[in-house]
Amino acid sequence: PYPIYSKMREEDPIHAVRFPDGQNGWMVTRYEDAEKVLKDPRFTKDLSKIYGGSMDQMSVFTQNMLFSDPPDHKRLRGLAQKAFTPKMIAGMRDRIQEITDELLTAMEGRDQVDLIDEFAFPLPIIVICEILGVPSADRDKFRLWSNSMIEGTSGELGATVYQHMNDFVQYLGQWFATVREQPGDDLISSLIQAEEEGDYLSERELYGVITLLIIAGHETTVNLIGNTVLSLLENPKQRKILAQQPELVNQTIEESLRFNGPVEFSTSRWAGESFEFQGIELKKDDLVVVSLNSANHDRDQFAEPELFDIQREKSPHLAFGKGIHMCLGAPLARLEGEIAIASLLDRFPEMVLAVKSHELEWRPGMIVRGVKELPLKLK
Ligand code: HEM
Numbered sequence: 001p002y003p004i005y006s007k008m009r010e011e012d013p014i015h016a017v018r019f020p021d022g023q024n025g026w027m028v029t030r031y032e033d034a035e036k037v038l039k040d041p042r043f044t045k046d047l048s049k050i051y052g053g054s055m056d057q058m059s060v061f062t063q064n065m066l067f068s069d070p071p072d073h074k075r076l077r078g079l080a081q082k083a084f085t086p087k088m089i090a091g092m093r094d095r096i097q098e099i100t101d102e103l104l105t106a107m108e109g110r111d112q113v114d115l116i117d118e119f120a121f122p123l124p125i126i127v128i129c130e131i132l133g134v135p136s137a138d139r140d141k142f143r144l145w146s147n148s149m150i151e152g153t154s155g156e157l158g159a160t161v162y163q164h165m166n167d168f169v170q171y172l173g174q175w176f177a178t179v180r181e182q183p184g185d186d187l188i189s190s191l192i193q194a195e196e197e198g199d200y201l202s203e204r205e206l207y208g209v210i211t212l213l214i215i216a217g218h219e220t221t222v223n224l225i226g227n228t229v230l231s232l233l234e235n236p237k238q239r240k241i242l243a244q245q246p247e248l249v250n251q252t253i254e255e256s257l258r259f260n261g262p263v264e265f266s267t268s269r270w271a272g273e274s275f276e277f278q279g280i281e282l283k284k285d286d287l288v289v290v291s292l293n294s295a296n297h298d299r300d301q302f303a304e305p306e307l308f309d310i311q312r313e314k315s316p317h318l319a320f321g322k323g324i325h326m327c328l329g330a331p332l333a334r335l336e337g338e339i340a341i342a343s344l345l346d347r348f349p350e351m352v353l354a355v356k357s358h359e360l361e362w363r364p365g366m367i368v369r370g371v372k373e374l375p376l377k378l379k
Contacts, residue, residue: 005029005294014280017289025268025287026280031318033278034266034295037288038322040277043269044069045325050270050285060169061149063208066267066325073324079194079201080209080328083131083187089331092127096339099126104347107378112354115374119344120225121218124336128217132210133186134175141171146218149211150367172207187213213329221333223262223363223370224253225340230360230374231256232345233353235308242310243349246342252310253337258296258317259308264369266290266321292318293369350379 008015013030028034037043044050046069047062065076082088103119113119122139129136148164176192183189188210194200201209232239232252242248268289271282282288296317297305320327327333344351354375361372 002293002297005291005297009294009298014278017287019287023285023287024283025289026282028288028290029294029298031295031298031301034290034292034318035322036278037269037290038266038318038325041070042272042275043288044272045267045269046072049272060165060204060207060211063202063204064212065209065328066212069272070324075200076205076209077324077328079191080187080213082190084328084332086331089335092131092332093335093339095130096123096127096336097343099123100339100343104343108347110378112375112377115229115376116222116226116371117373119340120222120229120374123225123340124217124221124333127332127336128213131187132213133179133184133188134214138171141167142214143218146215150215150219150365168211169207172210176206216327216329219368220262220329221336223368224256224333224337226370226374227260227262228253228256228337228341229344229376230353230357230371231260231308232341233351234357238308238310239345243345246345248310249338249342250334251312251315252341253334254315254317255308255310255312256337257319258302258312258315260369261293261296261317261319262369263319263321263367264291264293265366266292266318267367289366290318292321348376348378351376352379353377 008027008029013028013033015027015029017025017027019025028037045067047067049069065073065080068076100123103122107113107118121143125139125142126136129139129142134142145164145168148161149168176188179189179192183193191201191206191209195203195206232242238252242252266289268287271277271284271286271288274284275282296302296319299305302312302315320330320333354377360374363370363372
């Protein structure tokens with residue numbers, strides 16, 4: 001699905017870009033280079049080192065592990081990590097199955113549904129809201145704010161985005177006050193306790209990590225579910241293989257992550273110093289973006305990369321990134337994806353796309369890859 005990347009990988013794998021704000025940068029499209037960038041400590045993700053205090057207005061979005069370097073990174077990630085260990089996540093299997101079944105039951109008897117709106121979106125939201133301890137009844141508000149922040153960051157950061165950020169911060173402030181009075185058994189309560197103990201989290205960092213988790217919980221797994229269903233519907237042979245061998249569901253998820261990963265570009269990195277990288281002279285502060293989806297279609301790494309093949313044996317894809325910033329939510333996303341796809345195919349084995357593939361509209365922006373709506377006939 002990415003002919004432009006294949007041309008870039010061949011002819012200009014580390015492509016010079018001048019970004020709209022005048023910043024010099026590079027776009028990395030080959031697997032080998034992408035992996036090296038993600039693991040190289042000479043790149044920084046700490047925005048304050050690049051932009052100084054001018055990022056203050058964005059701090060709710062940026063004061064977190066994703067935009068920090070060691071040693072801060074370890075402290076910020078460590079606190080949240082407790083809630084996302086494979087063991088903690090495995091313990092959520094029954095609850096995720098229960099939510100999935102409820103959503104599928106609500107779709108029964110309907111002729112046509114938008115799978116994004118009725119299933120792929122609510123499932124990960126309800127789950128992340130339960131982990132954090134925020135009311136999932138407010139999920140429409142979260143969706144608006146989160147979409148606005150993520151799509152806004154890829155274009156002009158307009159007044160509406162700031163308004164949404166402010167609304168979101170106000171909401172969180174009120175919610176934190178409630179939790180301070182009556183802590184529960186959830187992640188926000190434990191982070192607030194850490195903040196109150198002093199030397200762990202600042203108030204800004206508390207907002208930063210919650211914002212990151214809400215956005216990550218909203219913008220990614222929904223596309224994993226949507227993109228996997230779409231790939232299966234567009235590749236009937238693969239769908240048949242999966243129907244005959246349901247145990248291939250985990251491999252299907254991995255192949256979908258490789259083939260059509262929910263995160264198009266890894267978030268940016270900047271050269272922390274001037275140095276030579278793979279034959280290119282990088283100057284300090286140059287911006288480097290990695291196309292994960294391009295790397296995952298590199299024929300030096302994957303045989304016949306343009307084929308969606310759920311029986312692919314080895315798939316060291318980069319959909320969750322690599323190195324110290326590798327996705328914290330990967331075990332959760334994989335489990336949600338596995339349960340969602342297995343249960344959906346089991347409940348509606350006859351489902352088909354209700355529109356032609358080319359009529360589907362993809363979400364704007366460079367960060368996420370997923371369709372806006374996925375209309376299905378359930379039969
Ligand atoms: C980081 C992808 C789901 C939380 C990342 C990164 C990628 C990624 C590529 C690395 C970014 C970089 O290096 O610049 C995905 C995909 C998902 C997914 C494809 C779904 C299929 C989730 C979920 C959560 C989550 C469900 C949590 C609720 C995070 C966090 C980080 C992160 C906290 C930052 C880690 C750090 O900086 O140390 N994710 N993600 N992700 N992801 Fe995910």
